[in-house]
Amino acid sequence: xxxxxxxxxxxxxxxxxxxxxxxxxxxxxxxxxxxxxxxxxxxxxxxxxxxxxxxxxxxxxxxxxxxxxxxxxxxxxxxxxxxxxxxxxxxxxxxxxxxxxxxxxxxxxxxxxxxxxxxxxxxxxxxxxxxxxxxxxxxxxxxxxxxxxxxxxxxxxxxxxxxxxxxxxxxxxxxxxxxxxxxxxxxxxxxxxxxxxxxxxxxxxxxxxxxxxxxxxxxxxxxxxxxxxxxxx
Amino acid sequence: xxxxxxxxxxxxxxxxxxxxxxxxxxxxxxxxxxxxxxxxxxxxxxxxxxxxxxxxxxxxxxxxxxxxxxxxxxxxxxxxxxxxxxxxxxxxxxxxxxxxxxxxxxxxxxxxxxxxxxxxxxxxxxxxxxxxxxxxxxxxxxxxxxxxxxxxxxxxxxxxxxxxxxxxxxxxxxxxxxxxxxxxxxxxxxxxxxxxxxxxxxxxxxxxxxxxxxxxxxxxxxxxxxxxxxxxxxxxxxxxx
Numbered sequence: 001x002x003x004x005x006x007x008x009x010x011x012x013x014x015x016x017x018x019x020x021x022x023x024x025x026x027x028x029x030x031x032x033x034x035x036x037x038x039x040x041x042x043x044x045x046x047x048x049x050x051x052x053x054x055x056x057x058x059x060x061x062x063x064x065x066x067x068x069x070x071x072x073x074x075x076x077x078x079x080x081x082x083x084x085x086x087x088x089x090x091x092x093x094x095x096x097x098x099x100x101x102x103x104x105x106x107x108x109x110x111x112x113x114x115x116x117x118x119x120x121x122x123x124x125x126x127x128x129x130x131x132x133x134x135x136x137x138x139x140x141x142x143x144x145x146x147x148x149x150x151x152x153x154x155x156x157x158x159x160x161x162x163x164x165x166x167x168x169x170x171x172x173x174x175x176x177x178x179x180x181x182x183x184x185x186x187x188x189x190x191x192x193x194x195x196x197x198x199x200x201x202x203x204x205x206x207x208x209x210x211x212x213x214x215x216x217x218x219x220x221x222x223x224x225x226x227x228x229x230x231x232x233x
Numbered sequence: 234x235x236x237x238x239x240x241x242x243x244x245x246x247x248x249x250x251x252x253x254x255x256x257x258x259x260x261x262x263x264x265x266x267x268x269x270x271x272x273x274x275x276x277x278x279x280x281x282x283x284x285x286x287x288x289x290x291x292x293x294x295x296x297x298x299x300x301x302x303x304x305x306x307x308x309x310x311x312x313x314x315x316x317x318x319x320x321x322x323x324x325x326x327x328x329x330x331x332x333x334x335x336x337x338x339x340x341x342x343x344x345x346x347x348x349x350x351x352x353x354x355x356x357x358x359x360x361x362x363x364x365x366x367x368x369x370x371x372x373x374x375x376x377x378x379x380x381x382x383x384x385x386x387x388x389x390x391x392x393x394x395x396x397x398x399x400x401x402x403x404x405x406x407x408x409x410x411x412x413x414x415x416x417x418x419x420x421x422x423x424x425x426x427x428x429x430x431x432x433x434x435x436x437x438x439x440x441x442x443x444x445x446x447x448x449x450x451x452x453x454x455x456x457x458x459x460x461x462x463x464x465x466x467x468x469x470x471x472x473x474x
Contacts (some may be wrong), residue, residue, distance in 0.1 A: 075253065082258050094283055101335065
């Protein structure tokens with residue numbers, strides 16, 4: 001059983017590949033710098049759930065299945081069962097599917113991590129602030145493991161953090177290629193940054209992953225210094 | 234793959250086959266390729282697409298590359314995702330989910346509240362069909378009225394028929410063009426048959442005989458699919474829409 005530790009900050013690699021070997025090679029290359037791996041519909045569509053075991057053979061970190069589960073309870077929980085059989089350590093559930101599906105998924109997942117997707121990184125999605133806040137509150141009420149918040153909207157990270165507090169992890173997507181610099185989401189209250197394209201499309205993924213990890217730590221150090229200064233003032 | 238081979242015999246009766254996330258988790262999109270080898274039934278890939286534009290487009294490209302005819306996209310992803318999918322793979326028919334069958338005001342209505350916006354997105358981007366909750370006829374009627382107001386040819390596919398409480402005939406009467414039926418296919422069809430006049434069913438059996446297709450020679454599922462197609466035609470005649 002693997003968990004993304006609470007109380008720490010770090011890097012989640014979004015393995016959005018269309019080819020198995022490219023995926024495994026890249027993960028093998030960057031494994032020392034990543035704290036978890038997130039696999040989504042793109043990779044699973046182009047391979048299948050067997051990829052989970054293959055990744056686990058080369059990289060000993062938790063793997064989160066981000067299939068944006070957004071279905072009725074019967075299908076949603078069936079997907080979780082399949083994912084558990086395949087060795088996944090966590091799942092992403094779209095919060096807008098509502099409390100019934102979320103509670104059933106949490107019950108079905110047992111000791112696996114459930115993250116609740118709050119809102120999109122792009123600005124044309126229809127999940128508004130009110131819905132997103134409601135989803136965050138719901139995640140807290142049902143004691144999900146964490147929520148996903150958009151790094152592209154720092155104000156939203158802060159507001160969502162004010163709702164879920166320190167009890168739930170905030171993992172933040174949209175870092176890197178979508179224009180957000182490494183460490184930014186952490187500085188606004190996220191716990192882990194999700195980075196994909198800017199690492200796997202880089203000419204040197206290992207160097208890029210190292211750079212992302214270092215920036216995250218620098219951001220964390222900066223936060224601690226700022227907090228100390230505020231305390232002194 | 235045997236479970237799909239019988240579908241090839243029923244292809245003239247079936248409009249499309251919706252393949253969801255469960256089989257794709259096990260077999261990847263290869264399953265669609267395999268089904269395409271057996272039959273040329275239209276395949277709708279239902280990953281309930283709900284990703285940022287870049288990933289959504291990458292998924293849509295892969296979905297199309299394996300021979301899918303359509304793709305299911307969650308409406309709340311908004312217009313940008315639709316626009317980018319349409320410009321990249323214009324041949325792929327988009328089925329836009331307006332709201333979930335289980336979601337209503339009782340569950341805080343998280344997908345319920347955007348219906349008007351979503352129909353407008355469907356109209357603006359000329360999606361092929363919207364997926365509406367078959368267990369809430371009022372919502373289907375609302376969608377139908379708005380689509381008709383703009384003289385749109387966007388179709389309505391009703392999900393949630395059967396176990397989730399949707400009634401096939403009521404969903405069709407409310408304005409659905411297609412029914413999406415899965416787990417409880419036989420029960421739904423039996424329920425429909427109970428509600429249509431015996432004379433209409435006799436006519437169907439006569440037609441079958443004319444075509445020299447004995448129901449004993451076709452697989453059970455093919456018969457069901459033939460019946461559902463015929464029943465929809467009867468219902469349309471009876472209720473005049």
